[in-house]
Amino acid sequence: MKNIHFETIIAVSVIFLFFAACSSKEHSSVSLAELIQAETVMYEYPDSALHILQNMKMPDAAQKLEHATWALLMTQAKYKMYIEQNDSLANIAYNYFMKQEDAQRKALVLYLKGEIFHDNRNIEEAQNSLLRATTYAEKTNDYQLCHLIYAELGCIYILRFYKEYAIEAFNKSYQYALQSQNCKYIIASLIYLGRTYGQLERFNQSIEYYQKAIEIAKEKHITRSVAIASNELAGIYIEIKDYKKALYYSKQAINSSNIGVSKGQINLVIGNIYREIGPIDSAYYYLNQVVGHKASVNTVNAAYHALYELSKREKKYQEAIFYNDKFLNGFDSIFDSHKEQELAEMQEKYNQQKLINEKNQLKIEKDKNTRNALIILIVLICVIAILIYNYQHKLMRKERIIQKKEEGIRQSMMQISENEIVIKHNQSMMQELTTQIEANKDMQEQLEELNRTYAEIQQQNEALAHENHTLQRNIEQYSTSLNAQSEELKRLNELTEENQYLHDRERILSKQLIKSTKILNNLTTKPKYIDTMQWKDIEEATNSIFDNFTERLLKRFPALTEYEIHLCCLIKLNMSNTNMAIALGISSASVSKQKYRLKERIVQQCAAFKQNQTLDLWVWNF
Numbered sequence: 001m002k003n004i005h006f007e008t009i010i011a012v013s014v015i016f017l018f019f020a021a022c023s024s025k026e027h028s029s030v031s032l033a034e035l036i037q038a039e040t041v042m043y044e045y046p047d048s049a050l051h052i053l054q055n056m057k058m059p060d061a062a063q064k065l066e067h068a069t070w071a072l073l074m075t076q077a078k079y080k081m082y083i084e085q086n087d088s089l090a091n092i093a094y095n096y097f098m099k100q101e102d103a104q105r106k107a108l109v110l111y112l113k114g115e116i117f118h119d120n121r122n123i124e125e126a127q128n129s130l131l132r133a134t135t136y137a138e139k140t141n142d143y144q145l146c147h148l149i150y151a152e153l154g155c156i157y158i159l160r161f162y163k164e165y166a167i168e169a170f171n172k173s174y175q176y177a178l179q180s181q182n183c184k185y186i187i188a189s190l191i192y193l194g195r196t197y198g199q200l201e202r203f204n205q206s207i208e209y210y211q212k213a214i215e216i217a218k219e220k221h222i223t224r225s226v227a228i229a230s231n232e233l234a235g236i237y238i239e240i241k242d243y244k245k246a247l248y249y250s251k252q253a254i255n256s257s258n259i260g261v262s263k264g265q266i267n268l269v270i271g272n273i274y275r276e277i278g279p280i281d282s283a284y285y286y287l288n289q290v291v292g293h294k295a296s297v298n299t300v301n302a303a304y305h306a307l308y309e310l311s312k313r314e315k316k317y318q319e320a321i322f323y324n325d326k327f328l329n330g331f332d333s334i335f336d337s338h339k340e341q342e343l344a345e346m347q348e349k350y351n352q353q354k355l356i357n358e359k360n361q362l363k364i365e366k367d368k369n370t371r372n373a374l375i376i377l378i379v380l381i382c383v384i385a386i387l388i389y390n391y392q393h394k395l396m397r398k399e400r401i402i403q404k405k406e407e408g409i410r411q412s413m414m415q416i417s418e419n420e421i422v423i424k425h426n427q428s429m430m431q432e433l434t435t436q437i438e439a440n441k442d443m444q445e446q447l448e449e450l451n452r453t454y455a456e457i458q459q460q461n462e463a464l465a466h467e468n469h470t471l472q473r474n475i476e477q478y479s480t481s482l483n484a485q486s487e488e489l490k491r492l493n494e495l496t497e498e499n500q501y502l503h504d505r506e507r508i509l510s511k512q513l514i515k516s517t518k519i520l521n522n523l524t525t526k527p528k529y530i531d532t533m534q535w536k537d538i539e540e541a542t543n544s545i546f547d548n549f550t551e552r553l554l555k556r557f558p559a560l561t562e563y564e565i566h567l568c569c570l571i572k573l574n575m576s577n578t579n580m581a582i583a584l585g586i587s588s589a590s591v592s593k594q595k596y597r598l599k600e601r602i603v604q605q606c607a608a609f610k611q612n613q614t615l616d617l618w619v620w621n622f
Helices: 002-029 033-040 046-054 064-080 088-097 104-119 125-139 143-157 163-180 182-198 205-219 223-241 243-255 263-277 278-294 295-314 315-439 444-484 486-516 518-525 532-545 549-558 564-570 577-584 588-605 615-621
Strands: none
Touching: 002 223, 033 064, 046 064, 046 088, 046 143, 064 088, 064 163, 064 223, 088 104, 104 125, 104 143, 125 143, 125 182, 143 163, 143 182, 163 315, 163 532, 182 205, 182 223, 205 223, 223 243, 223 263, 223 564, 263 444, 278 295, 295 315, 315 486, 486 518, 486 615, 532 549, 532 564, 549 564, 564 577, 588 615
């Protein structure tokens, strides 16, 4: 009974584990259709997209496409919902999609990486990531994504005081917003343009874009955008001292529901406008509205200072003293908070600088080790080159004798081949003559002429056959002479094999040098567009590995352009046409055309190419 009970328990346990495993497998399996459902509502309803994704279990890593797509969409949904996150999910998507051919996915993952870099205040990396995203986004029809990329790139440029570049980026974001027909994106682009032109003090253009944004927002009943654009436009009119229009747009902003901007700030603006133009009662009213409602400490303190100035101007000294006390108390609290913030920022800067110093120290040590390794490898290459030269010199001397005999054999064989062709042609003619002789048996005169011609051709064939026999004996004599030196030929074969081994060894060492050189390794494994500043480093590294490659090339072909030298460097590094296209910022078809033109130029300057030899093979052997 005990044994039966124990076996029953085991059987039940096995069945339970089987169903649990099946259930787990079904739960972990996520279809692309479910992910696409979340993606379709991402732009309009990101909260719904986030809800759909959170209700899924993250696909298993074995489902590579679903796993990466879920990570990409989850990163996008969290970003749109302003949820703080690290770049772990973005990296999963990046590592998968950057190896695929889907331009839209590449653009999206680079955009999200750029946003995360921006949130982490890594502005340089954010800009680089967004610029890479534009190259892929422009190949797609996802106009909403194109708008977002260029809008964020414009914000980066504003942050880095590249305002003219920002204008260009915001104009592109506006054009893509128009193509997407997304009213919110159109309005946002117009506001960005108005804001940037305002910073450039080109106020007429700024006012034009703000008014266009307000017009569209009113037409589509997007009151939040009406309030934001109106509030910023009021600030532009204050700058040009047109207080009446500034007052009009400020009131328009505060009267909008769900305004998305601080009522305290708008009341402060309106109060200051009334303080400039009157009536004074209205100025007191709006400034006290700032004090009486929830607003930031800075805004309230600014309102107290404005009330103090107004009371002093109106000779209400008792009120002026009251407001001044409030202002001073608020100023002390602001000073304390700023002091704490400054201390925190100083600590953060110290920690960051400490980390940078540690990284620099590690980099110095790594560069030192790399330099020593490069020196050793270069010395080895020089030794190998000397050995190769000596072997080749010996081979040249040994090969001259063989070449003479081989040349005799080659010429004899060519002559035999030509003679055989003539013999075959003559035989064909002889057959035709035989036919004609049979047809003209009764015509004696013609028959004699045909017989004479036949005999002449037959004699020529016999002479050619005799010549071929003589040539064949010469070939046999040459072959016997070569066989007499069989030991020497064997030695030459051994030297040839050693020479080939050294060539292979040199190629392997060159590949190792490329891997150990950071800039060349990054270029060949992770190609990206090469700007003007990087080419000098690439040329120097290529010259150090391949014995002053560019200098030798220019010395032999001084008419080559800088672009053609760069193309030769990429070919020397054994890069594919696709990777060369990324590095040069052109298409693969253009790379093929550039190679063809370069080959034509070299052939014009010097007959350096063998028959049917490609440019790649010539550069590798140069």
